[in-house]
Amino acid sequence: MQKAAVEKNNEAIAAQLAPVGRETVQDRVYSELRRALIGGLFEPSQVLTIRGLADALVTSTMPVREALGRLITEKALEALPNRSVRVPPITLDRLDDLLRARILIEGEAIALAAARMGPRQIATIETILAEWDEMRALKHKKDVDREVTLNQSFHFEIYRSCGSAVLIPMIESLWLQSGPCIRVAIYAFSEAGEVDTAQYHRRIVEALATQDAQAARDALVADISRPFTFLRSKLQSAAGKDQT
């Protein structure tokens, strides 16, 4: 068989078959734990055990321990001196620290993205917003999980356009760290005020559509600051009660 003929045949096959992918068990465990962390499924200060997670995920301990190690290095989890691992507790200082870092880095990312997003990308995030509205229309069932997912898609679709392979992993790390915190805030928003979270996102889209980097940055800061300031006041009043 000639080389050319073989290659042509291979191409014909390749056109029909989708690549099967070779994700390792460790990768799946890691993704699953990330999802749980960002979604706030774990509470702050909660202790995680290797064997416990391995049982829950129906694997052996090996992939879990490596995934935990990775999450610890990106500060999504915390290694105690006892060698047990827990999700980091919330403190006022940490809250301020996280917010400042997110404003700094995500602000820069969206400013970069503002100059690079085309109509294609704008359309994508508008689709996400539309999906959001649709869900909000039938508000009887408050699907906060889905809300968290949509919020994540919206923001990262933007960040992906910033064109920085260095900033994006850092933003992911920041979301991983603030995930367990903001969950309780989103929960409270969802059932309490309902002060149109979407309006913040619309302002972001408008700014991006007009390529106004500064306006996009400001709108983003307003958006991500909200749950933090909410949590902050909540924590402060709780601390006040403890003292009395």
Add this chain to the structure above:
Amino acid sequence: MQKAAVEKNNEAIAAQLAPVGRETVQDRVYSELRRALIGGLFEPSQVLTIRGLADALVTSTMPVREALGRLITEKALEALPNRSVRVPPITLDRLDDLLRARILIEGEAIALAAARMGPRQIATIETILAEWDEMRALKHKKDVDREVTLNQSFHFEIYRSCGSAVLIPMIESLWLQSGPCIRVAIYAFSEAGEVDTAQYHRRIVEALATQDAQAARDALVADISRPFTFLRSKLQSAAGKDQT
């Protein structure tokens, strides 16, 4: 024995004994690889194998594979689709990307530190600079390893004062990523121009001593930009030659 007496006795013992610490093998492997990476002991694009490193470090494969996994998540190493791992190659885009992120984050860190560094911290970094001068005085033996270490101590002593537990790990990750790149630049500086690297650091110290955040930021930007722009022009001319 009463409780109080026991505790007093324990305190007396504790005063004499230093905590022994319980570092795991994995931690040592991780630290060692970090040191090698930041110091530029590995070349960009170099492939690393688990068993090879385990032999070199005289341990089994287990601690090494977990350390490698951690370094991959902080982008200090790169996982190829073949499942082998290498230190990321240098490209022009990546160089610019890294420099921008470092200016953004380290700039913010030093601006925060400027307001928080006391005479105690200033004295510490001045000591490091003095040590540097001392080394430079007997310049016959160009100890670039020591130079890299001193540079690292100088910067991180400053960053440590910024009081952000979130920013510092990010800066460490950035150094890990740019380590393999800047090594070649420092090497070239050390043997070529000798254009008083220390002068940049003096400007930083002066700005910090007067608590001038903006000046400190500017001086830092000048300092860390130097090796990057150097590398950039070098890479560009190399690419130009390839084309001809």
Add this chain to the structure above:
DNA sequence: TCAAAGCAAGTGTGATCACAAATCAAAAAT
């Protein structure tokens, strides 16, 4: 002479085991 097939060495991944340290509960001592 050159491409394809086959083989062998090397490599990452996951499972399992041994061991030491931590944790917790019950029993013993003060």
Add this chain to the structure above:
DNA sequence: ATTTTTGATTTGTGATCACACTTGCTTTGA
């Protein structure tokens, strides 16, 4: 009744093994 001790269970760590996949070389075939 409170504290200490003891012992059983749980947990993280490191070593080793089995397996599948990759890689590079040799051999085979056209």
